[in-house]
Amino acid sequence: MSSKCNVLIYGGGAVGSIFGWRLAQQSTNRVSVVCRSNFERVRSTGYALKTAAWGSGCFIPDQVFKAGHVRRSSHLQSYDYVVCSNKFAGDLTPTLRDLSGIIRPTTTLVTAQNGMDVEVPLRRAFPTNTILTTICNIGCSQILPGLVEQTADLKRKAFLIGVPYHDNSDRNAALRRRNALAAMDSEFDSIDCVAEARWRKLIFNCAWNSTTALTGLNTHELLRRSGASQMVLQLAQEAYNVAIASGIQLDPQMPHETIKAAATSAPITPSTLQDARNKRPMELTPIFGYLVMQAAKVGVQVPCITLMYDLLRQMNDALVARQSWQVPDMLLPAVEQLLGREQIRER
Ligand SMILES: NC(=O)C1=CN([C@@H]2O[C@H](COP(=O)(O)OP(=O)(O)OC[C@H]3O[C@@H](n4cnc5c(N)ncnc54)[C@H](OP(=O)(O)O)[C@@H]3O)[C@@H](O)[C@H]2O)C=CC1
Ligand SMILES: CC(C)(CO)C(=O)C(=O)O
Structure with missing residues (x-):
């Protein structure tokens, strides 16, 4: 160099x-x-x-x-x-x-x-x-x-x-x-130890990025809703179980730490929630797709992660479909006249 x-x-x-x-x-x-x-x-x-x-x-x-x-x-x-x-x-x-x-x-x-x-x-x-x-x-x-x-x-x-x-x-x-x-x-x-650090982060992203994106709430807003911390904990626990079955050594307190870390830091608007708010495609495969696939490979049940992944994919399909709806520039004046300027903008 x-x-x-x-x-x-x-x-x-x-x-x-x-x-x-x-x-x-x-x-x-x-x-x-x-x-x-x-x-x-x-x-x-x-x-x-x-x-x-x-x-x-x-x-x-x-x-x-x-x-x-x-x-x-x-x-x-x-x-x-x-x-x-x-x-x-x-x-x-x-x-x-x-x-x-x-x-x-x-x-x-x-x-x-x-x-x-x-x-x-x-x-x-x-x-x-x-x-x-x-x-x-x-x-x-x-x-x-x-x-x-x-x-x-x-x-x-x-x-x-x-x-x-x-x-x-x-x-x-x-x-x-x-x-x-x-x-x-x-x-x-x-x-x-990259694998351990990646899994710690994956557990955090699995638990928080899914729940915040689906509810539209940041970490602190979500924690104030009744039942939310149990749901986040369940997701963290499932992801943790997959990590352990995959041979990764993590502290058993890790799922609880996942809640504590978000509760004690400033409110977080995770990147998946940012994408949902900005109507941009969300990163689902490397977080949830990977976890569901790895869980099947190591024989661990992940019902909550599977449900979240399914819901997020539906949400993502709607975001992507919305993005691909674009009026070609040359047709814009005619379409604006037909539909009205505001409706075009809203899309
Ligand atoms: N934000 C956060 O707090 C954290 C984010 N991360 C991770 O960091 C990575 C970046 O996230 P973040 O910076 O938040 O995202 P941003 O959307 O702020 O930035 C991503 C940048 O990459 C561009 N981009 C996205 N996809 C493509 C593509 N296919 N080809 C070319 N350019 C592309 C975007 O362009 P455009 O503006 O046109 O979309 C934008 O400039 C993600 O993997 C995220 O999960 C990790 C930890 C925390
Ligand atoms: C840890 C967290 C939630 C920090 O923002 C993140 O990785 C993300 O936004 O995707």
Whole structure:
């Protein structure tokens, strides 16, 4: 790696912008970002961030690319780290196509996404590259394009970085890159036991992301409803049972800790609830799909998780169907005249 470190954040939303902002504090780092809906705003004014963990600041990326056009616009760049903080939902082909134009043999890929096995599509597409995984322990959201807020943390370091696979041809190189990345911010840390940390996070996401998305309530609002904490606890317990049957060692108090962590932190609006509110596709497969599949594999009953997954999929189908209803630009004036401007906007 040269003395300058080139980083590309793929998915410049809440998590990606915070991660990129922290890396950009190092004068030897050059941090660029790939954006989608917020591209124009970030390209013109960058990000403004307000965080509980690091205070407030702004982040002007070195370069800002538009998702789908990275290959064409960045042909001269060579990145040391590419951080994937896009959502793990829907068709990942356009993302992998974008990445295939810029990943070099020396590029380290870093996933910063929720769920289990989110590294698998990257491993398939880039079989010889080093892949690192990041567990994100913060609650954050992009409240307006380019305006990001982090209000909650889960009492650990914000970003835990580990090496997910033991089949990597050069594990020492992977560990060096993990350590180099983890040393870039005081709220970043290296972890050795990735599986355990992933399961802890999966249990939290299973219990809270489902119940908040389905009810439309944040963690504290939900806890005030009668019966809600039992439901959240039941989900955490089922996910915990799957983890134990899969050979993961966790504290038996973990399901109760899942409730306590949310009760004692600031109110959290989990990313799945944010997606539901913003009518965006939700990340269901890497959290609930994985758990249901793994439960069947290890012979554990997960009735509540199965029900939640089913309800969330129905909700997601409605969100996706709504998204795909788009009036072609050239027909817009005629359709507006027929239906009235407000009805078009409401859709
Ligand atoms: N928010 C949180 O508190 C936490 C989030 N996470 C995880 O971090 C990851 C990122 O979440 P978060 O930052 O909240 O999400 P955001 O929606 O804020 O940001 C995601 C970014 O990626 C872009 N994007 C999404 N899908 C694609 C795609 N298929 N191709 C190209 N760009 C894409 C989005 O564009 P567009 O704006 O157009 O949708 C947006 O710029 C998720 O896996 C989430 O589960 C983990 C812990 C906490
Ligand atoms: C831990 C939590 C709930 C923090 O926001 C999260 O991972 C998410 O939002 O998906």
